[in-house]
Structures are given as C-alpha cells and as structure tokens.
Amino acid sequence: MLWLVFTSGKCNLKCDYCGGSFPKNIVPWGIKYNIDKLKKLIENDPESTVIFYGGEPLSNPRFIIEFLDNVKAKRFGIQTNGTLVKLLSEEYWKKINLALLSIDGRKDITEKHRGKHIYDIVIKNAGYLKSLGIETIARMTVTEDSDIYKEVTHLLSLEVFDKIHWQLNVIWSDKWNVEKWAKESYLPGIRKLVNLFLEELKRGKVLKIIPILGVLSAYFFGGYKGSPCGAGYKSVSVTTDGRILSCPIAVWENWAVLGNVNSGFKLLEDPLPEICKKCEFKEYCGGRCLYSMKENYWGEEGFKEVDEITKEYLRTVLSIIPTVKELIEQGIIRLSDLKYDPTSDSTEVIP
Ligand code: SF4
Ligand code: SF4
Known part of the structure; x- marks a missing residue:
C-alpha cells in the first residue's frame, strides 16, 4: 500500500496553482504524533511504499532522517519541489528509491507558475539525484499555457527524468475555458504523444509517459477499482497531526478522514x-x-467538460492496443515492460 507521509505543512515556494504553505492549524508545520504508532502501522504492511509529502517535505529534514533511521518500508520516495535537495545528506538520499520533482515542462512555462530560477535548480537537482541512483519522475502541472507535446518531449530530451507524469489544473482551480484549449491544443498534443510512444515502441523502447503507460497496464494487467x-x-x-486521509489534498474535508495513527483506520x-x-472506461479511469468528484468545484457542466477530455484521451491511448499486441507477439517488446502500478x-x- 502507498503511505503519503506529511513531514510539514510548510513550503518555501508559492506556486500559483497551489498557493504555498498550509495554515498551521490545518496541517501543523511539525509532527504532532508519536512516530512509533505510525511505524507499527507501516511495518505491518508487507507492500509498503512511503512517500514523504508536504507542504515541501524537505522543509522538515530532521523528521525524514528520524523516519529513515527508524521505520522499515519496502520502498521510499519523496514528492518535492526540488529546491531544498541539499538539506538531506547523500547518506540519507541513498536510502530513498524515488524522487518526484515538480516541473511543468519548458523553462518559461515552469517559471511563469513556480517562480524565477526554479527551472535550472530543479533540472540540476534532478540530475544530482539520478546520479545517486534514485529514480526520478517529472511531476508536471498542465495549464492553458502548456503545449503538452512540447512540454513532455522537452522533459524527455533532458535525460534527467526516468518517467514523466502530469495533472491538469482543472476543477480545483478557478474555472477556465478548458474545452477550447483541449480542442485546439491538448487533445491534438495527446494524439502526437501517443504516436510518438507507438513509434518508439516499434523500436523496442517503452517511453515512461505515465498517462499512457498506466492505461495500457490497466488493459493488459487488470484495471483500477477506484482513482x-x-x-x-x-x-x-x-x-502531521496524525489524521489518516484518503487523499492528501483533502486536508480540510471530513469525508476524507479514514482514521488516525493512534486508533487505526x-x-x-x-x-x-x-x-x-x-x-465504459471505468477500469482505466477509476x-x-x-x-x-467529491468537491466538484466546477459543477455538473464543468465535470462534463473535463470528462469529455478524459474520455477522448482514453480513446486515443486505447486505439493503439491492436498494434501493441502485434508488437508483443512479434517479440519487439515484452508484455511485462508495460506493467505499471501507480x-x-x-x-x-x-x-
Ligand atoms: S484523489 Fe485526486 S487529488 Fe487526491 S491523490 Fe488522487 S488524483 Fe490526487
Ligand atoms: S471517464 Fe468519467 S465517467 Fe468514466 S470512469 Fe472516468 S470519471 Fe467516471
């Protein structure tokens, strides 16, 4: 199971789609529970992946160190803005398997939303982490400024990220004309990316573009029961106050509370x-x-707009399945290379 462990509600940046730190009374900036209680829960899970989360998780490096020294997990990772990498020593980085770094694609797009000089810092730090043997994932936020094909191919070309993933800045942000943008830019870009993925597959290479790979994996290995x-x-x-939630974004919402580190969940x-x-897409989309779904900030109309985009993107990815099957039969790629567990x-x- 995946455990997203908040280290702090504090963040050193103020990206415009997020707004920076959480208020201390909602997500305290330090740990308010006994770590032994959480250790027990996590060590009872033989398939535990622990991802340090925040705020910016590296704004509390002392907790990360204490955690890595005391808690056993199958896999460790971190979701970071990539600017405070030096706050953890190499000795501790080497205990971490995976780093997801926030970057939106090309320099101007990234810096427009995340701040000046951020791009160069993140790229440099991604290269450093990769050199330590840590798997790196670019975690993009995609807005109306993004050209999905250009942003993704740019990040692939840098060769510092092992995998690429993105999220659309929709529903939790203020309403914008996503329908027009999707028709003119995003969906044509998705078609080009899926084509690129297929061309590379024909050469025996699986591009680790997660929104494509994760759907193919659901097709071949069984779908998702929920999100x-x-x-x-x-x-x-x-x-940080010890609540156990279904979703890390839902720190304000009661529906998300599954329990507590003291009483279980x-x-x-x-x-x-x-x-x-x-x-018809439920196994791929969940x-x-x-x-x-729960908050539905854009209302029914907004949901439908985004849903049409999701369905069209899924149709595009699923359209390559017959060719993918042929490539597997011809031995050009192995089926196991398409397996992906998000x-x-x-x-x-x-x-
Ligand atoms: S429920 Fe939504 S916001 Fe929460 S982790 Fe999943 S995709 Fe992200
Ligand atoms: S495509 Fe829409 S309706 Fe279908 S599973 Fe996804 S969110 Fe639900």
Missing part, C-alpha cells in the same frame, strides 16, 4: 463513484480523481 492514485483503498495520507470498500459505475510511484495516471 488510479489509490485514494482511500490502496493509498492513505498521514497528516478503515479503507474504502467501494471507491468508484456512482456516476462512473456504468462508464473515476479519475476522488477529490474532484501506487508504487504515487502517481495518478489519469491527468
């Missing part, structure tokens, strides 16, 4: 939203994002 991120059924988030038995139960990386698959 592919695992929210509430295969993934939990532990806040209960997973969701049926995480697929009602509205998705008859959807309702996309539990948080968006909860071992803390990614969401569906943008």
